[in-house]
Amino acid sequence: xxxxxxxxxxxxxxxxxxxxxxxxxxxxxxxxxxxxxxxxxxxxxxxxxxxxxxxxxxxxxxxxxxxxxxxxxxxxxxxxxxxxxxxxxxxxxxxxxxxxxxxxxxxxxxxxxxxxxxxxxxxxxxxxxxxxxxxxxxxxxxxxxxxxxxxxxxxxxxxxxxxxxxxxxxxxxxxxxxxxxxxxxxxxxxxxxxxxxxxxxxxxxxxxxxxxxxxxxxxxxxxxxxxxxxxxxxxxxxxxxx
Numbered sequence: 001x002x003x004x005x006x007x008x009x010x011x012x013x014x015x016x017x018x019x020x021x022x023x024x025x026x027x028x029x030x031x032x033x034x035x036x037x038x039x040x041x042x043x044x045x046x047x048x049x050x051x052x053x054x055x056x057x058x059x060x061x062x063x064x065x066x067x068x069x070x071x072x073x074x075x076x077x078x079x080x081x082x083x084x085x086x087x088x089x090x091x092x093x094x095x096x097x098x099x100x101x102x103x104x105x106x107x108x109x110x111x112x113x114x115x116x117x118x119x120x121x122x123x124x125x126x127x128x129x130x131x132x133x134x135x136x137x138x139x140x141x142x143x144x145x146x147x148x149x150x151x152x153x154x155x156x157x158x159x160x161x162x163x164x165x166x167x168x169x170x171x172x173x174x175x176x177x178x179x180x181x182x183x184x185x186x187x188x189x190x191x192x193x194x195x196x197x198x199x200x201x202x203x204x205x206x207x208x209x210x211x212x213x214x215x216x217x218x219x220x221x222x223x224x225x226x227x228x229x230x231x232x233x234x235x236x237x238x239x240x241x242x
């Protein structure tokens with residue numbers, strides 16, 4: 001009977017010890033779980049903070065990206081405006097260079113024309129000096145004839161047929177010089193026609209006659225130039241000399 005009691009006591013002791021260990025293990029497990037939960041909670045809070053920080057960084061990056069894109073678009077717009085301005089300046093420069101080139105060419109043409117005019121003026125002055133000398137010589141001869149009082153018989157002369165060439169034309173003073181003179185029997189007041197390639201250009205009147213050349217005024221006509229033919233009219237009929 002006592003043995004049974006001992007066994008029962010021993011069994012109860014074992015059960016109590018087992019329950020104690022179980023309780024201790026459970027307490028340890030609960031403590032570990034609490035610590036684990038606390039750790040997880042802290043990690044979760046840290047994750048939330050990190051997520052919030054990442055979100056803020058992402059928003060900042062998005063804002064910076066938008067600002068950068070806006071600045072980039074503005075720079076592109078300015079670049080296009082600058083390129084358009086540069087292109088316009090290049091076109092204007094090419095236009096000005098072409099205009100300058102034309103002006104230089106025109107200046108060269110004017111200088112060449114001026115040189116030609118100077119040469120023609122020199123030739124004209126030489127010819128005018130020659131005419132002046134002829135005129136002075138003629139005046140001297142007329143004075144000598146006046147001194148000698150030579151009386152000439154009246155001579156009836158048939159109209160002569162003249163054929164010469166225009167030497168100089170001065171449209172400003174409406175006169176020209178021809179290569180016909182006293183040696184050809186030409187006299188002041190004679191009416192002559194100016195021709196080119198068989199076409200009548202105009203009519204002139206001889207004003208001053210010298211030895212080899214004569215001065216004439218243009219009565220009518222246009223387009224008369226150096227080298228045109230000078231011919232006389234027969235009975236004032238233009239068609240006779242065509």
